[in-house]
Amino acid sequence: MSDVATLPPVHSAAPDDNARLPRKSPWRLLSRPFALLPASFLLLVLVCAVGAPWIAPHDPFTPAIRHRLEAPGATYWLGTDDLGRDMLSRLIFGARTALLASFESVGIGLAAGVSLGLLAGYVGGWLDRVAMRLADVMQSIPAVLLALALIGVLGKGLGNAMLAVGLIFAVSFLRITRAVVLAEREQLYVDAARVLGLRPAAIMLRQILPNVSGPLIVQASISLGTALLIEAMLSFLGVGADSTQVSWGSMLETARQFQSEQPLLPVVPGLAITLTVLSFNLLGDTLRDALLPGGASQTRTAVRLPAGTAATAAADADAPTPADTLLELRQLSVRAAVGGGEAELLSQVSLHLRRGEVLGLVGESGCGKSMTANAILGLLPRGAQIAGGSVRLGGTELVGLPEEALRHIRGRRIGMVFQDPNAALSPVHTIGTQLCDIVRAHSKLNHAQALARAVELLDLVGVPDPARRLQDYPHQFSGGMAQRVVIAGALACEPELLIADEPTTALDVTIQAQVLDLLADLRQRLGMSVLLITHDLGVVADLCDRVAVMYAGQIVETGSVQETLTAPRHPYTAALLDAMPRGRADARLSTIAGRVPPAWAWPHGCRFHPRCAHAVAACAQQPVALEDGVRCIRADELRNARTPIDIREVAA
């Protein structure tokens, strides 16, 4: 996917406004009803805590033995406890203890953790080592146990209990702060600030705190719930809240003693604790979505879709395909749900591949090359689906084929090679297991036979000492060797078609040539057709017979490699060629201004026109059809204006 290695450097052109997803703001969560529920419950708890003396209908402390263990009724809405005290009033006063305990411990944790984390991260050295060792020590003692120990030393009472809990929370706050400080310390702007003469303390506060506040707020919100659970447990054990305070935990202790007489006793305090903790947690989840990168809200954002996405005229002339065509894509369109709307990821992609032929599919990243490969295999990402068109492999229509039938085509008739070989192998399984599973998925071979086949395959792709290497894990292979293993996996069932998706991008330059040679050699020996996805026109010149150029989900030019690379007809192809380093060292590299727009913001008219040096007003008017292998209304005009390129310069 990230095929940027040899792509033209991107100008910092002003990004399209409608190509940008809205900025994350904490206020947006107010617009979500699901976030409002826990927030309003917590507000209710807060109101109870602050206004307890005025809200509570009875005195929560004075015993009234006559009314002991009464069931809920008109006077006592939630009944009474063993001393005849009103449960509702005790519940309301309990909110005080709950919030006090939660905020005290999280406050202590934040104060201690953040300051220590700032110091440890910024000063580093022995201070950092001592702080981290201390964190290890604190984490090796269960929170309740440490609280009990501190209470044993400092005396009973909620304050001491929550001090202990706060110290334990400090560990996670310390780790978060330290990690952010360590990362930010390396950042240029901290150095810059140092040069400007700001004192270190000022640097820390001004630069680092804003960065660390998001993760801290999320962690604090979740810690509030944990604190309440621990407070309840300690008060239940009789070492937390004392007799001048009402705690939901000590109400549970009363319930334990008298629940056989009044089974309703445990219900109310337990519910209060559960709902409050649940609200803290849900609030934490919502804050995480809203404040942290990778949160779920990113995908929920509604994106305005331009009206013209589907308006590509169906005028693309489908050239008749040769008789020995193995793979044929006709008008293949893929759509995906994006935010509130839909985006067209592929628009009427047509291409064909003859038996024994190598077709190069080129374009910048984000143009839909990998999407095309995935659409052929029927492995589209979540939410994306084929909206029209056909994919035929040797006479079999693949679009609409049942999953089980498709599964037998994947791996058996179509082999796939991926960009990053180490990511394409399971890190915790041996190469032998992985190859055997591929072989056995499509054959009736037993384990021993499959192993023998795996050795054969590794030998075929040039992995030395294949029998021994079967027991090795992917991390024990170099990048080039790992890619050979991935190729072996693709060849396991002698496929007719090999799709290689940027097979050399992730490899060292010296290894790239070896892998390309291997692919060329295998194609000859096995007589496969190859669809080679790449952004490197040099690779295309070396390996391919024909080429298809993709831009923004469309094929913009197709033709033989010789013709297309020496006399490109589409300005995009020409721009890609101009951006390639070629033989002469003195030649100035040109770049393509701007970047490929995201799928929900394909421009109207010719999709390349905003970046095209030759664009005229007419280019933005109508969608352009693919005619005679090129999608450009000025193709004929421009052809005469361009000097032909020597293909030997392109081939590396």
Place this chain on the structure above:
Amino acid sequence: MRQLFLSRLLSVAPILFAVSLFTFLLTRMTATDPVVQILGPGASAADRAEYAHKLGLDRPLVEQFFRWLGDALRGDLGSSLYTALPVAPTLADGVSVTLTLAIAGMLLALLIGIPLGIWGAVRHGSWADRLLSTIVSLGLAVPSIWLALLLSLAFAVELQWFQVVGYTPFAQDPLEWARGLVLPAIALSVHTASVIARQMRSAMIDVLRSPYVHALRARGLPQRLIISRYAIRNAMVPVLSVMAIQMSVLVGASIAVERIFAIPALGTLLVDSVVRGDFPVLQGAVVVIATIVLAVNLATDIGYGLINPKVRAN
């Protein structure tokens, strides 16, 4: 693998030393004098001095600490200030019961949490997954003491399927022992099962989106095989570290849950010693539990090595 084990073992030693020093200093910082606690405020100064001498409290702090540490390494954690019984065997009894409960809770939590997490990940985004997420949120919020109360009320008091209180040692009657563990283990497991289910779900979702799962699909492997052989094992790696933390949480929670089922274990021992200021017991308990937690962490690291070959190699 052996090297990994040894290096981990070596890194544990300084932490244990620090925990011992920390708890030792903590108990000595206290304002209450153990001698006054035992002899009462009316005791004569001479009696107090004699008793302090007998306990070794008149020695320099450093000497006291190293004497305690030396004894502790030989398995002698001193004697209770109240019962005068040696701390080590008393603790051993309590800790073994508490650990049994925690382990039972953990096993149950794994049994529930891992399949639920897998289930949610495979049906990611469906109504079933949303239902599961809601249940998991609830499970994270429910206090285990409340669950224990409700369980004992429903199944022990009302239905009388289980005994309400008490603990039968394994040696006495293995069947009764197992029956006695059921309700406390359920009460303990709900929170941990929720944590594990959530972790397993998100780890599985990440794995199912990973390039190698995509690659396995592109190779035509059946979905069942991809999940059972590849995804679960890869997803277990992050779940392991959660398990280590949860073991410590379970020991803490079991201290309170024991009380509800009147199981004589670490909880009773600890609360009693906290209330009475029985420092040798408290100190011993913290060190012993910390040792166990660190041992669990060590076991987790070894588990990492078993699951993840990369760790093994480093």
